[in-house]
Amino acid sequence: MNHFIRSVLLLIQILVFSYPVFAEKVTATVDATNINKSDIFTFKIEAEGVDTSPKVDITPILNAFSIVSGPSQQTNISWVNGKMKSSRNLTWTLSPSKTGILTIPSLKVMFGKKTFRTKPIKIKVSQGKALSTSGDLFLTSEIDKSEVYPGEQITVTYKIYTKVNISIEDLELPKFVGFWTEELFAPNRIEFRKVNLKGVSYNVARIYTVALFPTKSTDLYLDPMKVKCNVAVKSKGRRRSIWDDPFFDTFNRQKTVTKLLQTEKTQIKIKSFPEGRPTDYSGAVGSFTITSSIDMNSVNLNEAITLSIHLNGSGNISMFSLPEFQFPNSLEVFPPTSTIKKEPFRDNITGSVNWEYILIPRQEGKFTLPSVTLPYFHPQSKQWKIASTTPIRVTVLPGDKRELVATGLTKQEVELLSSDIRYTRREIPKWIDKNSKGTALQFVTLYSLAFLFFLSPRFANIFQNNQLGTAEIRRSKKALKSAESTLKFPPDNVYSHVSKVLFHYLKDKFSLSTDNLDPLTVYSLLKGKVQEKDLDSLVHILKTCDSGQYAPGENLNEENLITNVRKLLNRIDKNA
Amino acid sequence: MHRLVLYLLALLTTISAQTVEADSLFIQGNTLMDNQTYRQAVSLYEKILHKGFEHADLYHNLGNAYFRIGIYGQAVWAYEKGLQLNPRDQDLKYNLDITNTRVRDRIEIPNTILLLDIYRSLKKMFTLRDMLSIGSILLIIAGMLFVINSLNWISIPLFSKFVGFILVLSVIVHGIALDKYFALSDVKNGVIIIREVNIYPGPFLRDDAVLFRIHEGVKLEIIQKQTNWMEIVLLDGKKGWIESGAVRVL
Numbered sequence: 001m002n003h004f005i006r007s008v009l010l011l012i013q014i015l016v017f018s019y020p021v022f023a024e025k026v027t028a029t030v031d032a033t034n035i036n037k038s039d040i041f042t043f044k045i046e047a048e049g050v051d052t053s054p055k056v057d058i059t060p061i062l063n064a065f066s067i068v069s070g071p072s073q074q075t076n077i078s079w080v081n082g083k084m085k086s087s088r089n090l091t092w093t094l095s096p097s098k099t100g101i102l103t104i105p106s107l108k109v110m111f112g113k114k115t116f117r118t119k120p121i122k123i124k125v126s127q128g129k130a131l132s133t134s135g136d137l138f139l140t141s142e143i144d145k146s147e148v149y150p151g152e153q154i155t156v157t158y159k160i161y162t163k164v165n166i167s168i169e170d171l172e173l174p175k176f177v178g179f180w181t182e183e184l185f186a187p188n189r190i191e192f193r194k195v196n197l198k199g200v201s202y203n204v205a206r207i208y209t210v211a212l213f214p215t216k217s218t219d220l221y222l223d224p225m226k227v228k229c230n231v232a233v234k235s236k237g238r239r240r241s242i243w244d245d246p247f248f249d250t251f252n253r254q255k256t257v258t259k260l261l262q263t264e265k266t267q268i269k270i271k272s273f274p275e276g277r278p279t280d281y282s283g284a285v286g287s288f289t290i291t292s293s294i295d296m297n298s299v300n301l302n303e304a305i306t307l308s309i310h311l312n313g314s315g316n317i318s319m320f321s322l323p324e325f326q327f328p329n330s331l332e333v334f335p336p337t338s339t340i341k342k343e344p345f346r347d348n349i350t351g352s353v354n355w356e357y358i359l360i361p362r363q364e365g366k367f368t369l370p371s372v373t374l375p376y377f378h379p380q381s382k383q384w385k386i387a388s389t390t391p392i393r394v395t396v397l398p399g400d401k402r403e404l405v406a407t408g409l410t411k412q413e414v415e416l417l418s419s420d421i422r423y424t425r426r427e428i429p430k431w432i433d434k435n436s437k438g439t440a441l442q443f444v445t446l447y448s449l450a451f452l453f454f455l456s457p458r459f460a461n462i463f464q465n466n467q468l469g470t471a472e473i474r475r476s477k478k479a480l481k482s483a484e485s486t487l488k489f490p491p492d493n494v495y496s497h498v499s500k501v502l503f504h505y506l507k508d509k510f511s512l513s514t515d516n517l518d519p520l521t522v523y524s525l526l527k528g529k530v531q532e533k534d535l536d537s538l539v540h541i542l543k544t545c546d547s548g549q550y551a552p553g554e555n556l557n558e559e560n561l562i563t564n565v566r567k568l569l570n571r572i573d574k575n576a
Numbered sequence: 577m578h579r580l581v582l583y584l585l586a587l588l589t590t591i592s593a594q595t596v597e598a599d600s601l602f603i604q605g606n607t608l609m610d611n612q613t614y615r616q617a618v619s620l621y622e623k624i625l626h627k628g629f630e631h632a633d634l635y636h637n638l639g640n641a642y643f644r645i646g647i648y649g650q651a652v653w654a655y656e657k658g659l660q661l662n663p664r665d666q667d668l669k670y671n672l673d674i675t676n677t678r679v680r681d682r683i684e685i686p687n688t689i690l691l692l693d694i695y696r697s698l699k700k701m702f703t704l705r706d707m708l709s710i711g712s713i714l715l716i717i718a719g720m721l722f723v724i725n726s727l728n729w730i731s732i733p734l735f736s737k738f739v740g741f742i743l744v745l746s747v748i749v750h751g752i753a754l755d756k757y758f759a760l761s762d763v764k765n766g767v768i769i770i771r772e773v774n775i776y777p778g779p780f781l782r783d784d785a786v787l788f789r790i791h792e793g794v795k796l797e798i799i800q801k802q803t804n805w806m807e808i809v810l811l812d813g814k815k816g817w818i819e820s821g822a823v824r825v826l
Contacts, residue, residue, distance in 0.1 A: 362680070420674070421640055421643055421670070421671040421674050421675070422636075422640075422667040422670055422671055423640070424606055424609045424610070424636075424637050424640055425606075425633040425636050425637055425667075426606060427633065428599050428602060428603070429602070429631035429632075429633045429634060430631070431595050431598050431629040431630070431631055432629065432630050432631055432661070433628060433629060434628045434629065434630055435628050443708055443709075443712060446709075446712035446713070446715075446716065447712055447715070449716055449719075450712060450715035450716040450718070450719045451719070452719070453716060453719025453720050453722065453723055454719045454722055456723050457722065457723055457726035457727065460726075460727065
């Protein structure tokens with residue numbers, strides 16, 4: 001495997017160096033190789049002859065160093081002997097997290113698809129001379145307790161001690177994993193004052209104070225606090241010159257060094273609670289007193305009273321709530337509102353919590369608001385304690401208007417309360433039989449009536465069509481009758497009259513058309529419909545009529561003709 | 577044939593005899609109401625109901641009697657029942673409103689769409705009989721106009737469209753009637769008649785499993801019935817099981 005990596009590296013090197021057009025080169029440099037633990041240094045990766053930003057995987061160095069700032073990017077372009085030379089830099093500010101000889105391992109640098117490797121760099125980190133950390137400048141964390149119960153307060157104060165002039169550049173707070181935190185002191189401006197520490201005078205400044213409440217029952221760790229500060233140092237080893245005069249000191253002889261100060265990681269031991277934990281324990285640790293009060297001891301029915309429960313004391317007041325408790329059933333209870341007040345400028349978190357319940361009695365009489373109890377743990381005496389209120393007696397009087405309820409009514413309902421129900425009905429009603437189903441008939445009639453209306457035009461249509469269709473048949477049936485009745489009253493010209501009657505009859509009887517009727521057409525049309533003998537005599541009579549009509553000289557017996565015609569018509573009608 | 581006539585006569589006389597009895601019970605009940613002996617009045621009125629007769633006025637008086645002796649659950653039941661028979665009776669509505677102010681639980685009905693509200697109140701305002709009467713009369717009017725139209729007796733423009741409009745109106749009325757019919761046959765309502773009652777998650781008594789507690793006069797919908805138990809849903813959607821004895825079915 002190792003062999004394989006080496007050969008791959010060789011291959012990469014060959015590729016890199018044999019690349020003909022641009023002399024691409026990647027170098028990694030640091031600005032110091034011999035440092036103290038509290039020092040910071042600059043790590044720079046410089047790439048020449050490239051035109052894209054490099055990508056660097058920095059994770060391999062993180063186990064020996066931590067990043068203070070960076071990466072920052074820089075691009076340089078310069079002209080040397082008419083040739084353009086461009087380089088891109090990536091710069092980190094690092095601080096060592098161990099002492100000894102540390103190595104910045106070979107890092108992978110990527111430009112697009114090309115990969116380069118930097119050379120590893122060794123850095124010697126020493127514990128540091130007295131001057132830099134423990135002597136002239138250091139950061140302390142003062143923890144008031146190292147063993148606490150869950151929920152008990154720990155106060156941590158961070159202070160910075162210095163003999164030299166410093167300015168704080170950045171302050172990184174630890175994350176306080178596993179703690180509920182309440183910030184006690186966080187100054188906007190850091191103020192130094194002089195103290196004497198073991199005979200040495202220091203400038204000391206409190207930079208942060210926090211109250212921590214463990215939320216877990218396993219041991220917890222306080223992460224280190226990190227402070228980055230600029231220290232003014234006198235430069236040494238300079239050659240004497242004419243400027244080396246106290247007068248110029250202010251200009252030249254100071255230089256600033258950035259230092260990273262951090263505290264040690266500290267373990268906090270969490271003790272377990274002693275036996276006898278109350279069942280309704282809700283997490284209160286500290287020392288508390290609890291009182292309850294009511295705004296009125298006697299109240300009218302349906303009027304609201306306010307029960308306020310007041311908790312006072314020091315401890316983790318924002319981490320627990322009141323245990324649930326039972327109100328008498330005759331009370332309507334609205335969910336409580338709570339207000340928390342904390343007293344500032346106290347190192348122990350102290351304050352008060354106020355819960356307000358609105359109660360509305362719905363029954364008359366006397367009743368007792370029960371005692372409210374809050375079990376808590378008192379860490380100083382290592383004992384479970386119970387804070388409780390005294391029960392309160394309340395008298396509920398009947399109100400003026402018995403039913404007037406203060407809440408939940410609309411305007412209309414409030415108005416209704418003052419009036420009474422409408423009075424008894426006197427009139428004897430027409431009883432409805434619950435079991436009868438007699439109403440159906442009425443609707444059956446109504447619906448069938450409606451149905452009939454919808455159907456009636458259709459019936460009317462059918463009737464009308466029928467009338468039209470049977471007109472001829474009816475006429476043919478009536479033909480004989482009308483013919484006979486017309487024959488009874490012969491006018492002067494008998495022949496034309498008889499012929500008219502005859503044609504009319506034939507037309508009606510056999511549904512012939514009136515036009516173009518003459519004896520010959522009658523004969524051809526009626527052949528087969530009328531007996532041969534009758535047809536012959538009919539044609540004969542018609543011919544006689546025609547001749548009589550147009551030749552008045554020929555005198556035939558008129559009476560005879562009419563009786564003959566009547567007989568003939570009766571015969572035809574019978575046989576047809 | 578003779579026998580049938582006799583039988584019908586006998587039936588008629590018994591019915592009239594029964595109504596006469598109901599009449600006298602009603603009159604007696606009213607006198608008891610005047611004498612402020614409401615409990616006896618209640619028993620007389622309930623007797624009429626037991627005989628199988630009902631009327632909006634009877635429910636009105638029964639509700640009043642229950643109201644006077646402070647049994648608000650039964651009063652709500654009686655007024656609701658009366659409103660079923662005569663939905664537009666203002667007195668019944670008024671008395672029901674007053675009684676509801678004395679009901680302990682105030683159940684907020686969730687807001688619905690305005691149109692749906694209008695439709696519901698429309699449905700509530702008319703009984704099934706009313707709707708069928710209106711619908712059938714509209715249908716008859718439409719039929720008559722149809723006849724006139726098809727015989728071409730009068731020629732008014734848009735006359736056939738008017739006929740169609742009345743027909744559509746009638747169809748809508750019938751649709752609402754059908755909806756009401758299904759609602760009446762499917763959904764049963766009830767009223768709590770016991771002062772305070774527990775609602776359980778299932779048809780069993782368990783003190784540790786009480787879902788919620790309601791008081792008399794609360795109107796509810798019955799989803800299903802089992803022996804001695806009913807599954808109910810309140811107007812705001814809370815569901816649970818209740819012992820049948822605590823509910824009077826509307």
